[in-house]
Amino acid sequence: MSPPTPDPSAESIPAPRLYRWTDRVVIGAVIASFASGFAQFGVVAALGSVARTFGHLVHGATLADQAGLSGTKLGVGLAILRLASLGGLPLTGLADRFGRRRMLIVTVGLGLVVTILSAASPGYWWFVAIFACGRPLLSATNALSEVIAAEQTDSTGRAKAMALVAAAYGIGAGLTAIIHSLAANALGFRGYFLLAIVPLALLPLVNRWVSEPDRFAIEVAAREHVVPALGAVGPKFRRRLMILATLGFALSFITGPANSFVFLYAQNIVHLSGVLTAAMVVCAGATGLIGLLVGRWMADHLGRRVTGALGMAGLGVCGVAMYAGPRYALVGGYVLGIMFGSIFAPAGGALVNELFPTAVRASASGWFLAAGVVGAVAGLVVFGAVADVGSRFALAAQCTFIPAALMAIGFWGLPETKGRELEDLWPD
Numbered sequence: 001m002s003p004p005t006p007d008p009s010a011e012s013i014p015a016p017r018l019y020r021w022t023d024r025v026v027i028g029a030v031i032a033s034f035a036s037g038f039a040q041f042g043v044v045a046a047l048g049s050v051a052r053t054f055g056h057l058v059h060g061a062t063l064a065d066q067a068g069l070s071g072t073k074l075g076v077g078l079a080i081l082r083l084a085s086l087g088g089l090p091l092t093g094l095a096d097r098f099g100r101r102r103m104l105i106v107t108v109g110l111g112l113v114v115t116i117l118s119a120a121s122p123g124y125w126w127f128v129a130i131f132a133c134g135r136p137l138l139s140a141t142n143a144l145s146e147v148i149a150a151e152q153t154d155s156t157g158r159a160k161a162m163a164l165v166a167a168a169y170g171i172g173a174g175l176t177a178i179i180h181s182l183a184a185n186a187l188g189f190r191g192y193f194l195l196a197i198v199p200l201a202l203l204p205l206v207n208r209w210v211s212e213p214d215r216f217a218i219e220v221a222a223r224e225h226v227v228p229a230l231g232a233v234g235p236k237f238r239r240r241l242m243i244l245a246t247l248g249f250a251l252s253f254i255t256g257p258a259n260s261f262v263f264l265y266a267q268n269i270v271h272l273s274g275v276l277t278a279a280m281v282v283c284a285g286a287t288g289l290i291g292l293l294v295g296r297w298m299a300d301h302l303g304r305r306v307t308g309a310l311g312m313a314g315l316g317v318c319g320v321a322m323y324a325g326p327r328y329a330l331v332g333g334y335v336l337g338i339m340f341g342s343i344f345a346p347a348g349g350a351l352v353n354e355l356f357p358t359a360v361r362a363s364a365s366g367w368f369l370a371a372g373v374v375g376a377v378a379g380l381v382v383f384g385a386v387a388d389v390g391s392r393f394a395l396a397a398q399c400t401f402i403p404a405a406l407m408a409i410g411f412w413g414l415p416e417t418k419g420r421e422l423e424d425l426w427p428d
Contacts, residue, residue, distance in 0.1 A: 029152075033165045037173040079377040085369065147362050163292040243413045245368060246407065256376025304354075311343040320398055320401050357422075
């Protein structure tokens, strides 16, 4: 009996070259994520300064009196900035056509330039408009950093790579908060946003280190490859995409207002000093590192679903505590909230990239990003409107965060992917 004839089409497809999670091809994406966090989080850390610069502070009981601008005005402005991130969907989807590396370099470079230009804003709505032009670019940068890190690593290093990308984003965001807390008076509102020139100087390093993942190159070279429609995801993937989108919406319904109002609340409402605010951020950095280590271990040993659900539920509880009133609740809620968000990051980032094949992976990440944008916008509007009623931040947090946290049950509508290679999940 003659041996079976090998399948020539299978032999013609080479195995992708994979890297360790500490190799330069991954670190380049990590640097881009750092730049994205540094630039995007600036508006959150400096929201109090923006409100004071373009508003009018008086002694009174309303949020507008204490912050300089009303909660509704601030909420609408932040909602516009978040809504602008919907532009990240087509930008991320373009990576399925033109490549991950090319789009990453374009988005991070242009996003940082626009952030620098926002320092010249003559008024509040001008600032919102200019900064909004950079948000889709920076949001796409973060999504593409995760896609590149996922495609360049194997199953043993993927959650670690996701944790590293999340840590870089968190370090960039935390650094802006510390700088603003300690040097707001010296730098001023405009000098603070000019600091985006620092991560921009790292762009040549990103350009040198990041390479196109072999998984994408092989997909493009395949004979049956069809260039995907922009942002399109096939019918057989849409059920899980809908579940992921719902989870992304609920997650951002919490994190949008929780992260966006916290520094304004600390500086203009609770009157936490700059030194204490900086100390709070530093402590959050430590708990964030612990959360990433715990989240990475849980994602690889207990599974993506249980880890993601725990992180999301913890975020909701900590968000309620953060706006409960006392200063210790603010500090404790923020510090623990960063930890739970870090627990979520490795599992959430891995799951989004593992549930879809290479041909539509970036597009699926774009849809997850878009769902998060809509959730953040809705959360900001609801939170800001409720907070306007007698500065009821505690009530706003309860109305916003608790219902969204209950949506974590949706993780059990998705398949578990821990310990699986992308080629095993999508052999065709």
